[in-house]
Amino acid sequence: MRTIFRLLPWVIGSALVFHLAIAQETITVAERELLPADRLPRRNSAPRNTTHQLTLTLVYFTGGAWSRDAVVTTAMNAAAILEQCGVRLRQVELVRVDAPTRYRYFDTPVSRELARALQLAKPAIYFVTDTRRRPAFDAEAIGRGNSGTRPELADSVWVTRAARDVNIALAHELVHVLANSGAHVEQPGNLMRDETAPDNTRLTAAQCDQLRSVGAENGLLRRE
Numbered sequence: 001m002r003t004i005f006r007l008l009p010w011v012i013g014s015a016l017v018f019h020l021a022i023a024q025e026t027i028t029v030a031e032r033e034l035l036p037a038d039r040l041p042r043r044n045s046a047p048r049n050t051t052h053q054l055t056l057t058l059v060y061f062t063g064g065a066w067s068r069d070a071v072v073t074t075a076m077n078a079a080a081i082l083e084q085c086g087v088r089l090r091q092v093e094l095v096r097v098d099a100p101t102r103y104r105y106f107d108t109p110v111s112r113e114l115a116r117a118l119q120l121a122k123p124a125i126y127f128v129t130d131t132r133r134r135p136a137f138d139a140e141a142i143g144r145g146n147s148g149t150r151p152e153l154a155d156s157v158w159v160t161r162a163a164r165d166v167n168i169a170l171a172h173e174l175v176h177v178l179a180n181s182g183a184h185v186e187q188p189g190n191l192m193r194d195e196t197a198p199d200n201t202r203l204t205a206a207q208c209d210q211l212r213s214v215g216a217e218n219g220l221l222r223r224e
């Protein structure tokens with residue numbers, strides 16, 4: 001009897017620790033919302049020459065640095081920049097994830113685990129707190145061309161809370177993913193200049209052609 005009493009707290013204690021360890025490792029989808037374009041806050045004024053439709057998966061975290069509203073607004077504004085290419089946002093799938101803190105940072109091995117666990121439709125945009133990568137980029141895109149040994153990350157964008165001009169930064173990274181190209185240009189005012197700035201929003205006809213044809217070929221855009 002005495003032995004049992006002495007053992008009991010230890011047994012309960014280790015059971016709790018074990019349970020906690022399991023809980024901390026778990027990645028789960030807490031909430032999924034499908035929002036068609038007409039239910040999004042900024043009804044997109046799609047130009048008449050729309051030829052392609054885009055569906056985005058938007059990932060954010062319970063207790064993370066991004067609110068649901070900030071995620072939706074950023075994605076809407078970024079997609080609006082792509083309208084000049086005849087690409088219209090058709091709908092977004094909002095995914096709120098419960099995961100340990102380390103998954104809220106872009107860090108190649110950890111982020112690969114996250115993407116593998118979630119198996120989401122692409123292109124997927126992850127709204128993370130920050131990046132652990134060095135050099136640190138405010139936003140980063142992984143196209144098929146540069147996914148190499150990290151296939152889980154292909155066709156994804158990682159946006160940190162620190163990103164300046166975040167709508168433009170996200171639009172820029174989306175072009176990298178859709179066009180499957182890491183190319184930058186020098187033209188003033190172009191979205192694909194190396195440096196993100198409020199006035200850099202334009203895309204040339206050739207850039208639009210490339211992102212439409214490659215994006216459709218890779219199943220990231222749907223023809224109207």
Ligand SMILES: [Zn+2]
Pocket residue numbers: 172176182184194
């Ligand atoms: Zn770039």
